[in-house]
Amino acid sequence: MKITREMYKQQRRPRFGTANPERMNVPFWEFMAQNKARTAWWAKEEFEATTEGSPVWSFNRFGMTQTDLPDGRVIYIAGEHEDFYDPDFYIYV
Numbered sequence: 001m002k003i004t005r006e007m008y009k010q011q012r013r014p015r016f017g018t019a020n021p022e023r024m025n026v027p028f029w030e031f032m033a034q035n036k037a038r039t040a041w042w043a044k045e046e047f048e049a050t051t052e053g054s055p056v057w058s059f060n061r062f063g064m065t066q067t068d069l070p071d072g073r074v075i076y077i078a079g080e081h082e083d084f085y086d087p088d089f090y091i092y093v
Contacts, residue, residue, distance in 0.1 A: 001027060001030065001031050001034070003027060003028055003031045003047075005047045005048070007027060007028055008028055008043060008046075008047040009047075011026050011027065011028035011029065011057075012028060012043065012056045012057060013054050013055070013056070013057060014055060014057045014090050014092065026057075028043075028057065029057055029059075032057065032058060032059045032060075033059045033076075036059055036060065037060070038059075038060070039058055039060045039081075039088075040055065040056035040057070040058040040060070040081060040082075040088035041088065043056050043058075044056060055081070055087065055088040055089060055090040056088050057090075058081045058088060058090070059076075060081060061078075061079030061080055061081050061092060062079055062080050062081070063078070063079045063080060064076050064077065064078055064079030064092070065077045065078060065079075078091075078092045078093055079092050080092065
């Protein structure tokens with residue numbers, strides 16, 4: 001999957017859905033989840049952009065739960081990215 005700078009700029013921010021569960025079709029998020037080692041800092045460096053004071057969505061989180069399903073899929077829920085002093089700090093609920 002190729003993520004362009006424009007896609008990054010449009011899709012970088014965390015946001016809430018309107019239902020639970022809800023399929024969020026956000027290619028940048030999917031790219032970050034597939035490349036688990038990549039952080040919000042990496043994305044900012046890669047796309048040479050600033051976050052204009054808001055955090056960049058990150059799959060790299062502390063305290064995230066992992067549930068393995070019988071069919072081989074995995075569900076990850078919540079967690080937090082970095083500490084409060086980091087510009088990309090965000091608590092995912």
